[in-house]
Amino acid sequence: MSTFLIIDDDPDIRASLRLFLKTRGHELLEAGNGDEALNILKKQRPDGVLLDLFLGKESGMQLLGQIKKTDSTLPVIMLTGHSDVATAVEAMKLGAMDYIAKPFKNEYLLLVLQKAVKVSELFMEVKALRRQVKKKTQPAGVVFGPSxxxxxxxxxxxxxxxxxxxxxxxxxxxxxxxxxxxxxxxxxxxxxxxxxxxxxxxxxxxxxxxxxxxxxxxxxxxxxxxxxxxxxxxxxxxxxxxxxxxxxxxxxxxxxxxxxxxxxxxxxxxxxxxxxxxxxxxxxxxxxxxxxxxxxxxxxxxxxxxxxxxxxSLSQRKEDIPVLAAQFIREANRSLHKKVQSISRAALAMLEAHSWPGNVREFRNIIFRAVLSAEKSVELEHIQLEPSTVAHSTAPISASPGNSSPLTGQTLKEAVAPLEKEMIQKALKETGGNKVRTARLLGIDRKALYYKIQKHGL
CATH class of the missing domain: 3.40.50.300 (P-loop containing nucleotide triphosphate hydrolases)
Known part of the structure; x- marks a missing residue:
């Protein structure tokens, strides 16, 4: 139910609107002059105001200015006769949201009031967000933590x-x-x-x-x-x-x-x-x-x-890893339409043991891939550390010294290229070819992704 304030010196119009809006589940506050209206607004904030352009000896334009001075975000709709449309347009320049010429159809009035409700809700949301921003010492949902x-x-x-x-x-x-x-x-x-x-x-x-x-x-x-x-x-x-x-x-x-x-x-x-x-x-x-x-x-x-x-670097603030893991799991759930709820202690221990040469970007990629494979919880088997960086990890890794390959004369760029191509192919497959989700999964922007797709002929 929405609440509206009508300011009109004609009691018949007020009664008509009261009956109509009540049948549509809305509440109507009534004022016959400017003083009554301002007293109501001191006690209650309606979702919108219907203001007659002429209130007997009073000026609706002047009252509009007083209302906007009190609450600049309150939607005000001017009621006017056909001959006063030009004045109503001037009122909109002074802050009125819209105007309706008398006589008006009730259904059209309802549409304008619904628009006022949406505008009012939007302004209230913006105010709430601004209050939250002022209170915050760090933003929620980003790459920081409590360290x-x-x-x-x-x-x-x-x-x-x-x-x-x-x-x-x-x-x-x-x-x-x-x-x-x-x-x-x-x-x-x-x-x-x-x-x-x-x-x-x-x-x-x-x-x-x-x-x-x-x-x-x-x-x-x-x-x-x-x-x-x-x-x-x-x-x-x-x-x-x-x-x-x-x-x-x-x-x-x-x-x-x-x-x-x-x-x-x-x-x-x-x-x-x-x-x-x-x-x-x-x-x-x-x-x-x-x-x-x-x-x-x-x-x-x-x-x-x-x-x-x-x-x-992330390796210098590993106490942030549990917080970041939880945040990126939430992000991955939204992006990949998953419902993963937690991460196991073993998986978290492996993440904390890793040196993270790619920092938060690499960490985010790993979590997104893990969420893609997991059901309810990210487990140890879902953590796939980058092949090119696993050697930097202090986590136990079973490997034989004899498996190491000698350098072949390739440059680092040439050696990494096949891995990069394979990762992009897998990501494209996992996301069904969606470029936006693929870029997010790989931790790169879309321009970089398009460039790499063209480079590898994908």
Whole structure:
């Protein structure tokens, strides 16, 4: 049952609406003037308000302003005569959700009121979520945990989030740098703006500039239309540059100019475009060492490094593993439509013994595969550690020294390629060819998956 407030000086209209809404299971609060309405609103929040544009000597427009001042999210529907539609439209500019011209059909009124209920529920949900966000010291459902090392990271994130300082997040691959960047964005004053993330390590060199800065039509072969860059798309939000250490010297120079002047220029463009973004960056390399090696601009490094956060590897915070296992089991259940409820002590012990060179990303992949094979509980036999990383584990593994193979002259990339292809094939089979689920299962983004599928001819 929904509750509505009608503000109308005509008692006949109020009585008619009261009878109609009561037959539809709704409750109607009634006010004949502005004072009565405001007194009701002090005591109770209805799901919507029906407000007559003219209340005798009172102005419905003026009362609308008072209601919106009291509760800006409360849906207000204006009641008006056909000759007053233009005034009703002005009321919508002042915050009214909709208007209905008299005489109106009850069924149409009901549709508008149902819309008001949905709007009201949405606003209440947003308020509740905002309250939850303010109360949280770390986000639920992400790659963190209760360890002292992560608590220190979260504390640093909360300190720097409300500022506009540029932040460098350093940590090994798979440790959750982008998740931390999103956390900083979510707790910043730019949270209502976009969060745009770019992996500089996977962007082809020829496309880096056009992706970051955009281009004009005809700027190069194939540029058949104008396209904004990521800096523009992140307007009033946060731009996250992952693996920033991979940028070429030329792009580094252009990025420095953006940070200094807050302007960009499209490829093929002749005019500068103002940008309004906060820059967060990350690297699994030591950027200060790259500066010493003359592989990264020192002036750019200092611009990016106004604040620094270092993420520990998973092997440095193994007390987080039980929490992460439970979280990823829940995620896998939702993604894979499974109902796994727990993980055995033996399986958990094996996970805690592993060195996790791939960090949280590798851990998540293992849990997803285990959930795919398990029924009610993840057991030891469901844990399939990566063949390329099992040797790093301190868990007991039966193996014969005589089984080791000598190096064959292959590069690491050539040796890993067949395994990568096999894993992608298995994942595609397990997900029925669903690319989104396959990417999640493998712990990579869809662009990377499409590239690897094409590379391996799958």
């Amino acid at each position: 002292p090392a992560i608590e220190a990271v979260i504390k640093q994130a909360h300190i720097v989030a409300p500022t506009d300082l540029s932040v460098i997040i350093q940590g090994p691959s798979g440790s959750g740098k982008e998740v931390l960047a999103r956390l900083i964005h979510d707790f910043s004053r730019r949270a209502s703006g976009p969060f745009i993330a770019v992996d500089c390590g996977t962007l082809p060199e020829a496309l880096v500039e056009s992706e970051l800065f955009g281009f004009e039509k005809g700027a190069f072969t194939g540029a058949d239309r104008k396209k904004p860059g990521h800096f523009e798309m992140a307007f009033k939000g946060t731009f996250f540059l992952d693996e920033v250490g991979n940028l070429s010297p030329n792009v580094q120079a252009k990025l420095l100019r953006v940070l200094q002047e807050r302007k960009i220029r499209h490829l093929g463009g002749k005019t500068d475009i103002q940008v309004n973004v906060r820059i967060l960056s990350a690297s699994n390399k030591n950027l200060s060492e790259l500066v010493e090696q003359k592989k990264f601009r020192e002036d750019l490094y200092h611009r990016l490094n106004q604040f620094s956060i270092k993420l520990p």
